[in-house]
Amino acid sequence: MGLDQIVFIFLIVFAIRAVFASNLKNAIISSSIFGLWASLVYLLYHAPDVAVSEAVVASSLGTVLLILAIRNYGDVTVPGIRQMVLRRIGVDLLMLGVCVLVLALTIRLPDAGMGALRESVMEIYLESPRTVNPVTSILLHYRAFDTVLEALMLLIAVIGVTHLIEVGGVDSRAVDGYGLLAERHPTIVKALQILTPILVILGLGLVTGDPLTPGGGFQGAGLLAAVVVSRYLVGGVRQGRDTKALETLEKVVFVVFVLSVAAYIFLGVRQQAPEAYAPFMLAMNGLLGLKVFCGLSIMFLYFARES
Amino acid sequence: MFDWLNGPNVAVVLFFIGLAGVVLRKNMMITVIAVGVMNTAVILAFVTMGSATDYVAPMLAETVTGAADPVPQALMITSVVIGVAVKTVFLVLILGHYRQHQTLDWDAAKSIRAGEKPLETHLEVI
Numbered sequence: 001m002g003l004d005q006i007v008f009i010f011l012i013v014f015a016i017r018a019v020f021a022s023n024l025k026n027a028i029i030s031s032s033i034f035g036l037w038a039s040l041v042y043l044l045y046h047a048p049d050v051a052v053s054e055a056v057v058a059s060s061l062g063t064v065l066l067i068l069a070i071r072n073y074g075d076v077t078v079p080g081i082r083q084m085v086l087r088r089i090g091v092d093l094l095m096l097g098v099c100v101l102v103l104a105l106t107i108r109l110p111d112a113g114m115g116a117l118r119e120s121v122m123e124i125y126l127e128s129p130r131t132v133n134p135v136t137s138i139l140l141h142y143r144a145f146d147t148v149l150e151a152l153m154l155l156i157a158v159i160g161v162t163h164l165i166e167v168g169g170v171d172s173r174a175v176d177g178y179g180l181l182a183e184r185h186p187t188i189v190k191a192l193q194i195l196t197p198i199l200v201i202l203g204l205g206l207v208t209g210d211p212l213t214p215g216g217g218f219q220g221a222g223l224l225a226a227v228v229v230s231r232y233l234v235g236g237v238r239q240g241r242d243t244k245a246l247e248t249l250e251k252v253v254f255v256v257f258v259l260s261v262a263a264y265i266f267l268g269v270r271q272q273a274p275e276a277y278a279p280f281m282l283a284m285n286g287l288l289g290l291k292v293f294c295g296l297s298i299m300f301l302y303f304a305r306e307s
Numbered sequence: 308m309f310d311w312l313n314g315p316n317v318a319v320v321l322f323f324i325g326l327a328g329v330v331l332r333k334n335m336m337i338t339v340i341a342v343g344v345m346n347t348a349v350i351l352a353f354v355t356m357g358s359a360t361d362y363v364a365p366m367l368a369e370t371v372t373g374a375a376d377p378v379p380q381a382l383m384i385t386s387v388v389i390g391v392a393v394k395t396v397f398l399v400l401i402l403g404h405y406r407q408h409q410t411l412d413w414d415a416a417k418s419i420r421a422g423e424k425p426l427e428t429h430l431e432v433i
Contacts, residue, residue, distance in 0.1 A: 001309045004360050008317045011351075015321050019328035019341050031340045038347045045314065046364040046375040047354045053387045054350070062343065062391050069398045070336065073405060078334040091330060099323035106319050107311060114371075117378055118357065122371040133366045138381035150385050157392035164399045 004044045011037045024076040028066045035059030049135045145206075149223070152199075156226065159188055192230045199227045207289035208282070217288030224289075225296035232300070243298050250294035257287045314355020321348035335401045335411045339394060346390040353379040353386075 014034040021027035035058050042051035070076055121142075125134040139147050162185060206220030261284065263269070269276055321344060328341025357376025368374030405411060408419055 002360060004314075005309050005312045008312050008314075011317060012320055012324070015324045015344050019324055019332070019337065019344060021337075024334070024336050027337060027340050031343060034344065035347065038351060041314075041351060042354050044360055045355050045358040046360075046362050047358065047380045047383070048364055050350065050354055050380050050383050050387065053384050054347075057391050058343070058347070058387050062394055065391075065395055065398055066336070066339070069402060072402055073336075073411060074409075078332070078337060088331060092327075095323060095327050095330065099320065102323070103316060103319050106315050109315065115376070115378075118376045119371055121377055122365065122368060122374055125365070125377075126368065126371065130366075134377040135365060135380045135384070138377055139384060143381060143385075146385060150388060153389055154392050157396055160396050161399050164396070164403055 004041065007037055007041050007044065011041065022078060024070050024073070024078060027078075028063060028070065031066070032059055032063040035062070049133070149219075152195075152223075152226065155188075155191070156229070159185075159192075159230075162188070196227055196230065199223055199230075203227065207285055217285040218292055220285075221289040221292035222296065224293045225300065228297045229300055243301050246294050246298050246301075250291060250298065253287055253291045253294065257284070257291060260284070260287070315352050318348045318352035318355070321345075321351065333413050335404070335413065335416075338413075339397050339401070342397070343390065343394060346386065350383045350386055353383050 011034065014030050014037060018027050018030035018034050021030060035054060039051045039055040039059060042048075042054060121134060121138065125137070203220045203223035206223060207217055208220075264280060269280070325341045325343075325345035325348060328344065329338055332338065332341070357379050359375075362373055362375045363369075365374050365377035365380070401411070404416065408416065410416060410419070
């Protein structure tokens with residue numbers, strides 16, 4: 001029994017303690033210790049970068065956030081494991097059964113082995129002057145787009161948090177609260193204004209770009225929808241904005257998308273005209289991008305109008 | 308005897324502990340913690356699949372074979388950070404809900420949404 005297996009047992013114990021605690025304080029402290037054990041496992045499995053980010057970001061910062069949140073709550077006791085398990089035995093057994101099933105499938109899984117990507121990444125690293133950590137170089141080179149979008153996600157989370165705290169609760173400002181963002185956080189608004197054209201170009205590039213490069217309809221359209229959200233937050237409320245045209249467009253695009261995919265597959269275009277594959281992928285990426293963009297924008301505008 | 312106690316299997320167990328927390332427990336804060344446990348389980352699976360305790364870290368490797376896989380590690384760093392961002396937004400939404408309705412209970416929240424008065428039993432078990 002190795003050190004890692006002992007740590008695994010502690011992980012399971014503290015996960016159960018955190019999830020099935022009868023007091024929120026106990027649950028939070030247990031989840032914090034769970035995070036530290038998880039960080040130790042990453043270290044034992046030679047992933048020091050992940051271990052550091054887990055210990056610093058998830059285990060400590062996350063715990064602080066949880067503690068700050070429960071300060072606001074009057075009663076922090078919750079019904080414990082006993083009431084919960086006895087109340088819903090059917091769901092318990094279902095969960096246990098599915099867990100055993102997945103576990104059996106995982107045990108029968110063959111060893112991951114050496115993937116081609118892993119081999120080439122390590123070979124390039126070993127031949128290089130070895131001045132940069134390979135994990136960092138993947139993050140900033142091979143996955144640069146993803147990392148940029150991660151930073152954008154964080155920015156959006158920050159905007160969301162500041163925004164929701166201002167309009168949250170029974171505050172009467174909730175009615176016209178969206179307009180306050182520009183007054184309270186001029187830096188964020190300025191940053192969004194500077195970012196908007198860059199994001200539009202990047203999003204369109206992801207949708208229409210070479211099918212061989214990372215990205216595609218989904219990612220690009222997500223980015224374009226993020227532009228709509230940020231324009232909305234910057235510009236304040238536009239009451240009664242009509243989404244009918246967008247909704248119609250979305251439905252039409254969906255029908256066209258389904259029909260063209262069906263035609264492509266069932267008419268055997270791929271076998272008859274292999275050279276049509278690349279333009280087909282490009283067109284499908286564009287249609288998918290339009291569809292996802294319309295869908296995300298409609299959902300957001302709908303929520304914004306309702307709230 | 309303890310061979311089955313390896314990374315992916317433990318990750319499955321942890322994921323289902325978190326899922327049980329989401330499904331069975333009725334408290335919003337416990338849901339946040341349980342989703343965090345599920346997030347950690349996914350990270351654990353990715354990190355342990357491409358590695359073993361007798362490997363070396365990718366930055367210290369001398370040969371390709373004995374080195375831990377750097378690709379999932381790079382993916383999982385993003386996952387850790389995004390997990391905390393999601394958790395923060397989640398907490399703020401719950402806080403707003405609590406300030407308005409004074410409850411952390413999913414059932415009570417559901418009945419408030421349906422336009423009913425919160426049941427007495429729900430208020431007891433918050």
